Structure formats: structure tokens, C-alpha cells
Amino acid sequence: MIGVAVPAGSLTSLCQRVFGVRRLTCGILGLLAFAALWELGTMLLGLNPATRTFVTFGPIPTFKSVPFLWQTDRIQDAVVASGYRIGMGMLLAVVFGVPIGILMGFSKRFRELSNSGFQFLRMISPLSWMPLAVIMYPDWNQAIIFLIAIAAVWPVIFATAAGLAKVDPNWFKVARNLGANPVHMISLVILPAIAFDVFTGIRLALGVAWIVLVPAELLGVTSGLGYAIRDARDTLSYNHLTVMVLVIGIIGWFLDGICVALITRYSWRHRVAG
Amino acid sequence: MPGPNIIATELAGADTAATAVIDAPLGLGKTTRQAAFNFVAGLAILFALWWLGIELLARSSSTAYFASFGPLPALRAMGGMWRSGQIQSAVWSSGWRLATGLLIAIAVGAPIGVLIGRVRIFRELSNAPFQLLRMISPLSWEPIAVIVFIGWDSAIIFLITIAAVWPVIFSTAAGLAKVDPNWFKVARNLGASRWQILTQIIVRAITFDVLTGLRLALGVAWIVLVPAEFFGVTSGLGYSIENARESINYDQLMAMVLVVGAIGYLLDGCIVQLIRRYGWQRHS
Numbered sequence: 001m002i003g004v005a006v007p008a009g010s011l012t013s014l015c016q017r018v019f020g021v022r023r024l025t026c027g028i029l030g031l032l033a034f035a036a037l038w039e040l041g042t043m044l045l046g047l048n049p050a051t052r053t054f055v056t057f058g059p060i061p062t063f064k065s066v067p068f069l070w071q072t073d074r075i076q077d078a079v080v081a082s083g084y085r086i087g088m089g090m091l092l093a094v095v096f097g098v099p100i101g102i103l104m105g106f107s108k109r110f111r112e113l114s115n116s117g118f119q120f121l122r123m124i125s126p127l128s129w130m131p132l133a134v135i136m137y138p139d140w141n142q143a144i145i146f147l148i149a150i151a152a153v154w155p156v157i158f159a160t161a162a163g164l165a166k167v168d169p170n171w172f173k174v175a176r177n178l179g180a181n182p183v184h185m186i187s188l189v190i191l192p193a194i195a196f197d198v199f200t201g202i203r204l205a206l207g208v209a210w211i212v213l214v215p216a217e218l219l220g221v222t223s224g225l226g227y228a229i230r231d232a233r234d235t236l237s238y239n240h241l242t243v244m245v246l247v248i249g250i251i252g253w254f255l256d257g258i259c260v261a262l263i264t265r266y267s268w269r270h271r272v273a274g
Numbered sequence: 275m276p277g278p279n280i281i282a283t284e285l286a287g288a289d290t291a292a293t294a295v296i297d298a299p300l301g302l303g304k305t306t307r308q309a310a311f312n313f314v315a316g317l318a319i320l321f322a323l324w325w326l327g328i329e330l331l332a333r334s335s336s337t338a339y340f341a342s343f344g345p346l347p348a349l350r351a352m353g354g355m356w357r358s359g360q361i362q363s364a365v366w367s368s369g370w371r372l373a374t375g376l377l378i379a380i381a382v383g384a385p386i387g388v389l390i391g392r393v394r395i396f397r398e399l400s401n402a403p404f405q406l407l408r409m410i411s412p413l414s415w416e417p418i419a420v421i422v423f424i425g426w427d428s429a430i431i432f433l434i435t436i437a438a439v440w441p442v443i444f445s446t447a448a449g450l451a452k453v454d455p456n457w458f459k460v461a462r463n464l465g466a467s468r469w470q471i472l473t474q475i476i477v478r479a480i481t482f483d484v485l486t487g488l489r490l491a492l493g494v495a496w497i498v499l500v501p502a503e504f505f506g507v508t509s510g511l512g513y514s515i516e517n518a519r520e521s522i523n524y525d526q527l528m529a530m531v532l533v534v535g536a537i538g539y540l541l542d543g544c545i546v547q548l549i550r551r552y553g554w555q556r557h558s
Contacts, residue, residue: 022398026398026399026401026402027402029399030398030399030400030402030403031402031403033399033403034402034406034407045422051421054421057418112312113312113315113316113319115312115313116312116320118316119539119542119543120317120535120536120539121320123493123496123534123537123538123541124531125496125497125511125534125538126497126500127497127500127501127504127512128500128515128531128534129531130515131515131516131518131519131527132343132527132531135340207494208493208497210409210411211413211437211494211497212497213411214411214414215413216501218413218416218501219504225411225414226411226413226414229414229416229417232417233417238417241417244414245410245414245418246410248409248410249409250406251409252408252409253405253406256405
């Protein structure tokens with residue numbers, strides 16, 4: 001999140017660097033405060049005899065079990081399995097979503113006729129497709145990728161269409177007058193113009209995909225972050241459970257940060273002076 | 275002053291996209307009659323494609339079992355389930371969980387968002403833990419929720435709340451960051467009390483953004499609701515889907531999927547109307 005490229009040597013760069021230090025300090029302090037609250041909550045659980053068995057939820061048992069889970073490759077395995085599914089699902093969502101979004105942005109007829117159907121499909125909770133996905137795909141892996149893709153495709157579609165709708169129609173005229181062919185039009189006008197919105201859509205899509213991933217993995221498969229959470233619960237190793245929850249949060253944060261960096265990089269409309 | 279700008283660039287992402295999603299389908303046609311035609315025609319096309327797809331699958335003997343996934347069996351099953359009251363009771367119990375979860379999310383999220391927007395040190399300290407907590411997939415709280423909350427009902431409400439609270443928090447903060455600081459100066463100069471600043475300026479200025487956040491929150495809560503109801507409870511939309519799957523009533527399954535989509539569409543439409551009603555920024 002801090003790693004936004006700044007041109008070196010300017011006054012703004014200095015400001016940003018000082019600000020970056022402050023941000024880092026605040027971030028660490030904030031996380032420490034969070035850990036303290038977490039410890040406090042666990043202590044409250046420990047006061048009640050009925051919930052005393054759950055004190056392994058606390059931050060200290062959690063961090064103590066990280067090396068074990070890391071050395072036995074459990075964290076890495078779960079991350080790789082889930083990462084593959086998320087990556088494939090997001091890829092499918094972008095491959096289908098961006099062209100459909102461009103079509104929606106360009107063709108008024110398509111936009112008008114697809115709107116009610118798409119809005120309806122969008123509001124079908126992705127996990128409702130689960131029974132259908134399991135029947136359609138023989139492999140659970142594919143079913144999960146399908147669920148992620150169908151959850152993630154809508155933000156990409158609508159953000160792309162919205163980005164295109166905001167593009168000044170004169171740009172197309174100018175480009176045509178200057179002799180741009182369709183390839184130039186797409187690569188030099190359309191894509192740079194909508195990149196900001198597409199990445200914004202991808203960021204939203206990633207958030208949604210991240211929500212869908214865990215419940216999708218709670219069923220059927222024996223790998224991935226969702227499975228690791230269920231496994232930890234079933235074996236009553238609550239400290240492993242909290243490690244996995246933390247891993248989910250950290251990876252999600254990292255992926256979200258990449259999206260934010262991309263959005264900032266391609267934002268041409270939202271530069272605010274100051 | 276980099277503070278608000280950072281929020282704007284960092285949080286506006288979700289915010290702009292949500293607004294964009296509203297903007298995009300606005301080219302709906304000039305008259306209400308045309309809009310109604312597009313609405314019906316769009317849904318008719320969707321149903322026709324659905325029917326066609328199932329029909330093609332049913333032709334081949336290896337995929338003939340897909341026939342019960344078609345639109346006609348689903349509509350027939352929907353009629354039966356409506357008469358027996360299954361749909362109403364599922365909608366009622368899911369609706370209650372959803373509404374309670376969203377209410378708690380607004381009640382907790384909006385004040386935190388105002389705090390983030392107004393208090394710099396809180397914003398800076400809370401940013402890292404909030405970003406971390408936000409990206410914890412809501413359903414991973416499920417084992418913890420079940421232990422901390424006694425009933426499954428309250429565990430599900432907790433899951434919905436924890437999913438829905440982040441969009442509300444960040445939209446509120448982003449909305450406040452866009453408010454012209456001079457308004458506060460003017461209000462103070464005119465002798466406004468803190469309470470008046472809150473009710474006359476802050477609440478009015480951020481209504482649009484809170485509603486935009488609520489729209490995102492509804493979308494997220496709607497995603498979480500169904501899997502949360504897969505486990506433990508024996509009522510609600512998620513349970514009905516799981517139940518239909520286990521009893522191999524695929525027509526009832528598709529009927530419930532339709533109900534989920536229709537209600538989600540309706541709720542989303544209501545919030546869009548509210549956002550249009552309170553959208554003062556975009557008419558400037």
C-alpha cells in the first residue's frame with residue numbers, strides 16, 4: 001500500500017517519504033493495539049468457565065503455532081491451492097467481464113436489453129450456484145473456480161461499462177480523424193481510458209471472490225484456506241484456526257494493496273491537486 | 275494536507291465503482307414505457323436462453339438429468355412451494371437475519387466512519403488493523419462465531435454484520451473526506467453547536483455515501499447469507515437450497531435460486547432509488 005511509485009527528487013517525494021514513515025509507525029501501532037484488544041477479548045473468554053477451553057484463540061498461542069504450521073508446509077499448501085483457484089476464477093471473470101462490459105458501454109441496445117437479466121443474475125448469491133456447479137463439473141476444483149468466476153464477473157462487467165460511459169465521445173472522433181484503426185482505437189484510446197475503472201472493478205471483484213472462496217472450500221475439497229479452517233475447527237486446534245484466519249486477512253490485504261496500487265497508477269481522472 | 279486525499283484515493287475505489295454500477299444501467303430508455311419494455315424483454319431473453327440451454331442439454335442422453343433444471347419445472351415448483359408456505363417462511367427467516375445484521379452494521383459502521391473521517395489519529399491508527407480485518411473472509415469467522423454466540427441465529431447475524439460493516443465504514447469515511455472543510459468553518463461561524471454540525475451538516479452530507487456503502491454492504495451480506503445458512507440452521511433461503519439439493523429436488527432448487535435473485539434485485543433496486551433521492555453530489 002505504501003509502495004506507490006513517486007518521482008524522486010521533488011519536494012512532494014520528500015513529503016511522501018516523511019508521510020510514509022508516519023504511516024508505517026501508525027500502522028504498526030495500530031496493529032499492536034489490535035493485538036492488545038484481541039488478547040483482552042480472549043481474557044474475557046477465559047473468565048467465563050463455559051468458554052475457558054477457547055483461550056487458545058488468543059494472540060500468543062496463535063503466534064506460537066505459526067512456525068509449526070509453516071515448517072509442516074500447511075500454510076504454503078493452503079495458500080497455493082487457494083491462490084490457484086482465486087487466480088483462475090479472477091482470470092475467467094476478467095476474460096468474460098471486460099468484453100461484455102465494453103459491449104455494454106458501446107451498444108445501447110445490448111445495454112438496455114441485458115440490464116434486467118444481468119441485475120437479476122448479479123443478485124443471485126454465488127453460493128446458490130454451488131449445487132449446480134457440483135453437478136456441472138465433475139471436479140470440485142472446477143466447481144470452486146466456477147463459483148469464484150460467477151461472483152467476480154459482475155463488478156468487472158459493470159465497472160468496465162461505467163468507465164466506457166464516462167469516456168468523452170469526441171475522443172473517438174478525434175482518433176478516427178487522426179487515422180486510428182480499430183486496433184489503435186482499442187489499445188490507445190479505450191484501454192487507457194477505462195483502465196482505472198477496470199482495476200476498480202477488479203478490486204471489488206477480488207473482495208467478492210475472497211468472500212466466496214472460503215465457504216466454497218468448506219465443502220468437498222481437502223485443500224485450501226477454507227478447508228484448513230474447517231480442519232482446524234474439527235480437530236479443535238483453535239490456535240491453528242486463528243493462524244489461518246490471520247493468513248487470509250494478510251493475503252487479502254496484500255492482494256487488495258496491489259489492486260489499489262494499480263488503480264492509483266492508472267487513475268487519470270481522480271488526480272486531486274494538493 | 276495529504277490525509278483526506280489518501281482516503282479519497284484509497285477508499286474511493288469501492289465508492290466510485292458502486293456509483294458507477296448505478297450509473298451504468300441508467301441509460302435505460304427515455305420513457306417509463308420503454309424502460310418497462312426493456313425490463314420485461316431482458317428477463318424474457320434470460321429465460322429463453324435458460325430454456326434453450328436446458329433443452330439442448332436434455333437432448334443428449336448423458337446430460338438428460340439436467341431437464342429438471344429448466345425454467346418450466348422451476349416455475350411449477352415455485353407455485354407449489356408458495357402454496358405450501360415454504361417460500362414465505364424461508365424469506366421471512368432470512369429477511370429477519372439480513373435486516374438485523376445490516377442494522378447493526380449501520381449502527382456500528384456509520385459512527386466509526388465519521389470518526390475515521392474527522393479524527394486524524396484514529397484514522398491513521400485504525401487503518402492497518404481495519405484493512406486486515408476487512409480482508410478476512412467473513413465465513414472464516416464462522417467457527418469463532420458459533421462458539422462466541424450461543425444460538426446459530428445470532429452467529430449468522432454476526433457473520434452478516436461483520437461482512438457488511440466494512441463498506442459502511444469506508445463509504446462513510448470517504449463521504450466525509452469529500453465534504454468541503456469550509457462548511458464546518460461556516461457552520462461554526464454561524465454559531466452551530468457540535469450537535470447541530472452533526473445533524474445539519476455531517477448527516478446530510480454523508481447520507482448519499484452511507485447509502486452507497488449500504489448498497490455494497492447489501493451485496494456482500496447477500497453473498498454471505500446463503501453459505502451461512504448452509505450450516506446449522508433449518509430455516510432460510512440457504513437452508514432451502516441445501517435441503518432441495520440433498521433431497522434431489524432440482525426444480526425446487528432452481529425455484530429457490532430464482533427467489534434469491536428476485537429478492538436481491540428488489541432490495542438492490544430500493545437502495546438505488548434511495549441513492550438517487552439523496553444523490554446531491556452528482557447533480558452539481
